[in-house]
Amino acid sequence: MNDEASAHVDGCRAPESVYEALRTRIIQHDLEPGARISIAEEAARLGVSQTPVREALHRLEGDDLVVRSASRGYDVTSPIxxxxxxxxxxxxxxxxxxxxxxxxxxxxxxxxxxxxxxxxxxxxxxxxxxxxxxxxxxxxxxxxxxxxxxxxxxxxxxxxxxxxxxxxxxxxxxxxxxxxxxxxxxxxxxxxxxxxxxxxxxxxxxxxxxxxxxxxxxxxxxxxxxxxxxxxxxxxx
The missing domain is CATH 1.20.120.530 (GntR ligand-binding domain-like)
Structure with a gap:
């Protein structure tokens, strides 16, 4: 999914599309290792509510591509x-x-x-x-x-x-x-x-x-x- 395609996510496909958009940005290093991920900013960028962004980040945590902490929220995982x-x-x-x-x-x-x-x-x-x-x-x-x-x-x-x-x-x-x-x-x-x-x-x-x-x-x-x-x-x- 390129930047233009991910700039606004179709609401009826929001959970899967948000997951793919964030995953692609991490893999391409648009979101650098160690970078903090703002749920509000990602929701605004993709044109969706914060709920599908939270769901996507939860899936990405399962993929070990993001890590969650009580104080910082979600960060991109450091290189392995x-x-x-x-x-x-x-x-x-x-x-x-x-x-x-x-x-x-x-x-x-x-x-x-x-x-x-x-x-x-x-x-x-x-x-x-x-x-x-x-x-x-x-x-x-x-x-x-x-x-x-x-x-x-x-x-x-x-x-x-x-x-x-x-x-x-x-x-x-x-x-x-x-x-x-x-x-x-x-x-x-x-x-x-x-x-x-x-x-x-x-x-x-x-x-x-x-x-x-x-x-x-x-x-x-x-x-x-x-x-x-x-x-x-x-x-x-």
Missing amino acids: GVEGLRSLFEVRLLLEPWAARQAATDRLSNPAPRLRGELEELSSLHGAGRAVQAQRAAGDQRFHRWIVEATGNHVMAAAFERLHAHVHVFRLYQTDAEGHDTHGEHTAILEAVEACDPEAAEAAMRAHLLGAFSRLSSGLPADAPPLRSTAARARLR
Whole structure:
């Protein structure tokens, strides 16, 4: 949702639209980490009452994107740091390679057409500005969501949404600013899913997640140990 679209929220869709508008502003760093959120100001900006803003902030607290204190109200959560990012990707490495494997089947639920459409749209984006980065982040989330949703596992889909919110906070600071490396990795996933090759899809997703962690953590402390995939750790035992 861009600024123009979020400037005034349709009252009949206020709770969901306010949540999406605030979530987008946090992910794009329009609301900086640690910033205080004024319920009255957000309600005025969105053209709604304060009630849907409070409801949205309550949901965002559940997503760990805002924190509440008795004295200050709501603040944007501080960045999760290298340990938090590593923990997040460890969970993704357990979930998403399996999801890619399940999606790479010869069924009507095979998400290849949607994945290809998303990659074509992402290929049309050029530049490394914040607005373009936000569009890439949204497209990246949709690409991964189509794969997760193709599994038919609703618990995984809910977990995915929560995990990816934190990933996209970091996307504005990664080295692959124009998405070239990400596009190549996504293409490998698409081709494996489209070919109904579960093993290749699982391997391509694992390689992509490891590459994404490297790019996202590039601005973090240099002495942070590298992330190892679950399979790699198993070989070391």
